[in-house]
Amino acid sequence: MSSSLLPDLPPDGSPQDPQISALTSSSVADVCTFWQALGYTALRTTPTKHGVRLHMNGPTAQRRCPMCGSDKLTLPAPSDALIADIPVDGMQVVLAVRFQPGYCRSCIDTFHSPLPGIDLDQYLSERLARWLAARPHQGIIEVVQQTGARLSVVRRILQQTAEDRHGRRPGAPDGFQPIPGIEVAHHVHSPRGYDLYVHSTVGSFRCPECDSDDVIWTHTHARVVHDRPLRGERVDLVFTRYRNFHCICGRGFHEPLPGVADSPRNPRLTTRAQAWIVEQGGVRPEQDIANDFGVLPGTIHRVLVEHGGEMGAVVPQEVPVAGWEPLPDMVISRYVRGPDRHNIYAQARPTMSVCPHCGTRGMEAHWRHSRAIRDLPLEGLPVTLHYRSIVYKCGTCRRSTPQPMLGIDPLFKTTGRLAQWLVEQAPSASPEDLAHKSGLRVAVVTGVVRTVQARQLLATATVASPRRLALPGYTVHRCTVADGIEHAFLTPDKLVLVCPHCFSRSMVPRRSREHSVRDVPSLGHPVLLHIEQPIMYCSDCGNETTTPLPYVDLRRRVTERLGQWLHDELRTHKRADVAARIGVPISWLDTIARVAGKRRSPP
Numbered sequence: 001m002s003s004s005l006l007p008d009l010p011p012d013g014s015p016q017d018p019q020i021s022a023l024t025s026s027s028v029a030d031v032c033t034f035w036q037a038l039g040y041t042a043l044r045t046t047p048t049k050h051g052v053r054l055h056m057n058g059p060t061a062q063r064r065c066p067m068c069g070s071d072k073l074t075l076p077a078p079s080d081a082l083i084a085d086i087p088v089d090g091m092q093v094v095l096a097v098r099f100q101p102g103y104c105r106s107c108i109d110t111f112h113s114p115l116p117g118i119d120l121d122q123y124l125s126e127r128l129a130r131w132l133a134a135r136p137h138q139g140i141i142e143v144v145q146q147t148g149a150r151l152s153v154v155r156r157i158l159q160q161t162a163e164d165r166h167g168r169r170p171g172a173p174d175g176f177q178p179i180p181g182i183e184v185a186h187h188v189h190s191p192r193g194y195d196l197y198v199h200s201t202v203g204s205f206r207c208p209e210c211d212s213d214d215v216i217w218t219h220t221h222a223r224v225v226h227d228r229p230l231r232g233e234r235v236d237l238v239f240t241r242y243r244n245f246h247c248i249c250g251r252g253f254h255e256p257l258p259g260v261a262d263s264p265r266n267p268r269l270t271t272r273a274q275a276w277i278v279e280q281g282g283v284r285p286e287q288d289i290a291n292d293f294g295v296l297p298g299t300i301h302r303v304l305v306e307h308g309g310e311m312g313a314v315v316p317q318e319v320p321v322a323g324w325e326p327l328p329d330m331v332i333s334r335y336v337r338g339p340d341r342h343n344i345y346a347q348a349r350p351t352m353s354v355c356p357h358c359g360t361r362g363m364e365a366h367w368r369h370s371r372a373i374r375d376l377p378l379e380g381l382p383v384t385l386h387y388r389s390i391v392y393k394c395g396t397c398r399r400s401t402p403q404p405m406l407g408i409d410p411l412f413k414t415t416g417r418l419a420q421w422l423v424e425q426a427p428s429a430s431p432e433d434l435a436h437k438s439g440l441r442v443a444v445v446t447g448v449v450r451t452v453q454a455r456q457l458l459a460t461a462t463v464a465s466p467r468r469l470a471l472p473g474y475t476v477h478r479c480t481v482a483d484g485i486e487h488a489f490l491t492p493d494k495l496v497l498v499c500p501h502c503f504s505r506s507m508v509p510r511r512s513r514e515h516s517v518r519d520v521p522s523l524g525h526p527v528l529l530h531i532e533q534p535i536m537y538c539s540d541c542g543n544e545t546t547t548p549l550p551y552v553d554l555r556r557r558v559t560e561r562l563g564q565w566l567h568d569e570l571r572t573h574k575r576a577d578v579a580a581r582i583g584v585p586i587s588w589l590d591t592i593a594r595v596a597g598k599r600r601s602p603p
Helices: 028-036 126-133 140-147 151-166 271-281 286-293 297-308 416-425 431-438 442-460 560-572 575-582 587-594
Strands: 041-047 051-057 079-088 091-099 101-104 109-112 182-190 193-200 215-230 233-247 252-254 330-337 342-348 364-367 371-378 381-388 390-393 400-402 474-482 485-492 507-522 525-538 544-546
Touching: 028 041, 028 051, 028 079, 028 091, 051 079, 079 126, 079 140, 126 140, 126 151, 140 151, 151 182, 151 193, 151 215, 151 233, 193 215, 215 271, 215 286, 271 286, 271 297, 286 297, 371 416, 371 431, 416 431, 416 442, 431 442, 442 485, 442 507, 507 544, 507 560, 507 575, 525 575, 560 575, 560 587, 575 587
Parallel strands: 051 091, 193 233, 342 381, 485 525
Antiparallel strands: 041 051, 079 091, 101 109, 182 193, 215 233, 233 252, 330 342, 364 390, 371 381, 390 400, 474 485, 507 525, 525 544
8 A cells, every 4th residue: 555645643543642533534524625635626525324435537548558558448338346445433434446457458457547545456546555454453343333444454454454564473372272274383372362374274175166286277366254252352263374276177266275164154263163153042132142252243143053053043031121021932042122102022932843734753943034013001101022923834845834823813913912901991991092192093092892792792692583683695603782772693604625826735724804894684683793814824835815805895894785775774764773773973875875776796
C-alpha cells in the first residue's frame, strides 16, 4: 500500500495519538473533500441501514496500456466496486466507486483505471487499513460491524499488526494440546488472543475423484482455522502454506487439513472446536460463544443446528412475569418486553420418534417459521407468543407429520386459555374492549367466542329431529336448543379423496375449520348450523385441500335456502318481523335478500 496519502503511524499505535486522529473525518462532507482532492468525482450520497454510501467516479481512464504503452485497447463497460472507508460518527462509510477496466490486445494483459488511495484487492481504502492497524485492542467482529469491511481482510490486517507489535514466540503456547499432523512454527499472543502459525506435515496427497497420486501443486495461500479457546482466549490457527492441487483427471482440490472439520458449511473450525461449541450450546447464548471465537453468531448457530439439532441452538430461558406459565412441550428461547406488549419467543420440543404411517423410527424434525400466537394478557398488556412448531419427515416413506400444538388453536392463532378467557369475559365486556386487552381484531374475538360456545353446546347436545334440520349434502350429528336458538352440528358427506395438485389418492384429514351459518327458522326458533369443514392433506406432495361446502354462502354466513326464504318472506311480511324470526338486525336483511336470486337453492 502507498504511504504518501497519510503520515506514518507511531510505534505504539494508540488511538489517542494526534497522528491517528488525523486519519478520522468529522463529517461526510470531509470524506467527499478528501476523495475529491485525489481526483474522484462525488455524485451523491444515499443512506443505508448502517451508515451512508458515497457514489463517485474514479479518475479518467487511461488511453495507453500501463504495461507496454500500446494504444490498442479494448474498453468494456465500466465496473463498480464497494470500498469500505473510515467510519464517521459511528456510521459505516462505503464508497461506491465506478472505474474503467481495460484489455490490451498487444501484450494480452488486463488493467483498470488508476484508483489512488484504494486497495481494490481488499475492497477498502488505504487509510482505513492504517486506521485498522492502529486499533490492536478491538475485537475483530466489533471492527467489522463498525467499518463494514470484509471479515477476512480485517482479520489479516489485525493479525499482521499483532505480529509486528508483540513479536513472535517459538512453538506453541503453554497448555495448547497439539493436533496430530499439524506442526506449530511460532505464535503471537496479543490482547485479542493467540495466533498460531502452523503448517501440515502430511507429505503426499491423492485426488478425491480418481484416487490418483499424479497431482500438480498449483498455488499456495494462507487460511485461518478457529480452534477451541485456551484459558478463555481466542485461538486461531494460521496455515501459511495452504496448497491447492490439480489432478490429471481435471479435478482441482485443496490440501486436506488434519483435525479440521470437513463440513461444507463450517470449513474453518477444528473438529474439537465443533465439539466444544455443541457442549456450550445448551448452556450459553450464541453471542457469548461467538465472542470467544471471534466469528459471527450465525456461524455458531449453524454448528449447533448441524450437530445438535434445532434444540441444540436453544438456551432455555424464563419469562420474568408473574402469572405466566409455558404451554406443554414448549421451550422459551427469548423474552422481550415492548412498549405495548410482551413478546415471548418459543419453539416446540420434539416428542415424536415413530412414524405414524410406516412405524419407522428416527424421523427428522423440521422447525417451521415462527407464527404469532396471542396469549392471556399480563400486567395490562397483550402477550404475543412467537411460536415455532415442528413437522417430522420420515426417511422411509417420505411422508410429513406435524406435531400437535397442545394448547394452541391454529384456526384463530390463539391459545386455548385465551379463548376460554374471552368466553368468560364476553357477557360483561364488549368485543372492542376484549380486542384492546388481548391485541386481537374485533372480528377474531367474535369468531373465537362463537366457536368456543358452539363446542360447549356440542358437548351437551343430543340427536333430536335431524330430518327437520337436514341440509342436502350434509349429515346432522347433534341438535340442541340454547337461549331460544336451535343449534345443529353438521359435517359434509363428500370429502376430497383425490389430490388436485398431484392426482394422488393419499388424502387424509389433517385438521378442520368450524363455520356457524344461519338457516331457515324451525318451529318458531332461529336456526344456527355449525358446520365442520375438513382440510385434507396429501401425503405425497404435501399440499392441503379444503373440502367444499355446497349450498352455503361462507362470505355472508347463511345457507342459500335462507336467502331464497328471505326473498319470499319480505314480500308479504314486515322487515322487523322477519328479522325477529331469524334473530338478526334489520339492516342485515337487505344484503342477504339482494343476492338470493343469484344463487341456486337446493331442491
